[in-house]
Amino acid sequence: MERTEPAARTGGVVGILALGGIVAALTQTLVVPLIAELPKLFDTTASNASWVITATLLAAAVATPVAGRLGDMYGKRRMLLASLAPLLLGSVVCALSTSLLPMVAGRALQGLGMGVVPLGISLLRDVVPAEKLGSSIAIMSASMGVGGALGLPFSAAIAENTSWRVLFWVVAALAVGVGALIAALVPGDHNRPAPAGFDLLGAFGLGAALVCLLLGVSKGADWGWGSGRTLGLLGAAVVLLAVWGWWELRVKDPLVDLRVTARPQVLMTNVASVLVGFAMYAQSLVVPQLLQLPKATGYGLGQSMLAMGLWMAPAGLMMMVMSPIGAKLSAAKGPKVTLAFGSFVVALGYGLSVPVIGTDSPWGLLVVTLVCNSGVGFAYGAMPALIMGAVPQSETASANSFNTLMRSIGSSVSAAVIGVVLAQLTTDFGGYALPSESGFRTAMLIGCGVGLVAAVVAAVIPVAATAPRPSATPDAAPEDAVEAKA
CATH class of the missing domain: 1.20.1250.20 (MFS general substrate transporter like domains)
Incomplete structure (x- = not known):
């Protein structure tokens, strides 16, 4: 019932x-x-x-x-x-x-x-x-x-x-x-107790690999991308992830079921999530700087920290406004279409930034953030739906958490890449090196390109012909509640 x-x-x-x-x-x-x-x-x-x-x-x-x-x-x-x-x-x-x-x-x-x-x-x-x-x-x-x-x-x-x-x-x-x-x-959720223990070794292994990866990515600009510390951490991350993957495929009750994660629908959604995470974060690094840099630069808008926050706030609220529209689109056309459409809207928002950068009004940047975050709202609502449509109910939280991790990795890589671009393309302002107008334009064009790639990846996600029911009765066993085939 x-x-x-x-x-x-x-x-x-x-x-x-x-x-x-x-x-x-x-x-x-x-x-x-x-x-x-x-x-x-x-x-x-x-x-x-x-x-x-x-x-x-x-x-x-x-x-x-x-x-x-x-x-x-x-x-x-x-x-x-x-x-x-x-x-x-x-x-x-x-x-x-x-x-x-x-x-x-x-x-x-x-x-x-x-x-x-x-x-x-x-x-x-x-x-x-x-x-x-x-x-x-x-x-x-x-x-x-x-x-x-x-x-x-x-x-x-x-x-x-x-x-x-x-x-x-x-x-x-x-x-x-x-x-x-x-x-x-x-x-409370009606969840059958797990048949076995927690994969503690897998948790430590994944944690160590992620610390090495994200520490190398986030501190690479400070330490130098060619430094021994940065290269050592990134190399250690690769080795640890390989060993962790080998372990997860052999342990009886893994932290992350890589066989489920490797299902085409789940795998491609996670790839798209990395790209959307990258695209989402790029504009959040660029726009606040443009709003706060002095007007004397020719492209900065001289806003205070509080004013900058107020100009950025509507974009976050736009995600909430767009979420029910995205849900209706998913119900009518499927979450795959919503994810592809949202990624394209993100790319469109970045494209709109090209004529806006260098103007003396914050309204253009507000429009850019509103469009970008509208696309993110569509995309973020579609990702969990795609994931939950391809995994057993007994692995819903694990699969969604892994998908959230993929977005975080995309954001971290975005911070590193955009940071390098802005550090390399600078201009002298009163003896200080500031990111140049061309640097900001380049960063936004990178975000546009990544958004377009995310849209293409989302468009080719192979969705199962028979989608599992999104919910089950309280007494249903997880295996009976969802039957997912990739």
Whole structure:
């Protein structure tokens, strides 16, 4: 018998889970307004202060696939609450920090909470009626963009008008509130207990490989791309990933079922996710700089940090506005079409930036971010639908978490590539080297090209002829609830 939930209850569950996603995503941009102040606040160098951001990135990359697997084993709602615990603890540690080391440790703890987003998306499959699943997934996916976009004006406003510590106390309070709402109002998922133990060695292996990869990518510009540290880390990542893959194919209960991941629908969706993650992040690196650089450069707009955040915020909200439209498109044409269309819209947004850069009005850049993030909203809502349409229900959280990891890797590579472009194409301004107008144009054209490639990849995703049901009755066994063939 098909499970039904009252409309009000379903809407409340989706709203609570989306709020959790917004709070988790908020931590990613929370410290951006503080970057220039961190060396002075903690009496350290700019290079050391950058670990406040890097630590969160590394911790999130390691925690996301682990949280997904544990969610499949012990329940997604339970792991949602568990993921909020380090986010809360990390926020408190950051708020109380008086030196760099505890601040970095607190930021790493906050990163451990990023499993909230894929766990929330996966839980929807278990607690939301089938007819509302598509729109619910789209809204939950959009929460990532909303949280990231709101983080800039939110943190800038607080940092300019009160102590920076208030930022972290607010996030701590939000984490407590979301946890209480989940515990009280979100139903548990009906998940059969896992037949075997957790792949601890696989978790350590993947974690070590990701740390080497992302550390090499994120710090390569500081250390030098040809330095021994950078090349050693990237080389170690390749070796560790190869060994990890060998192990995962042989262990009885792997952290990530690579045979499921290798299914064409899942594999191609993950490839598209890396590309969309790259394209999404490129404009978020370029546009804030264009808004804040001095007008005397000829292409900067001279906006304050708070004004920049306010100009960027509507783009994140646009993801939420577009999410139900994307869900309707997926219902009519399939999520593959939505992903391809969204990727093309992202590329279109980058293309619109070419005549806009160098003008003296921020309105053109606002249009660019609105178009780009509209495309991201379409794409991010379609990815989990494609993934869940090709994996057993017993592996939903693990597969979604791995897909989220692929987006994060795309964003990290984007930061490295765009950083190199802007560092190489510079202009002298009062004795300081600033990214040049041609550098910004080149970066946006790269984003356009990657968006087009993502659209092509999405268009050729081989979707199974018979899609599995998006939800199952509470008593159905995972194997019976979803039958996916690639």
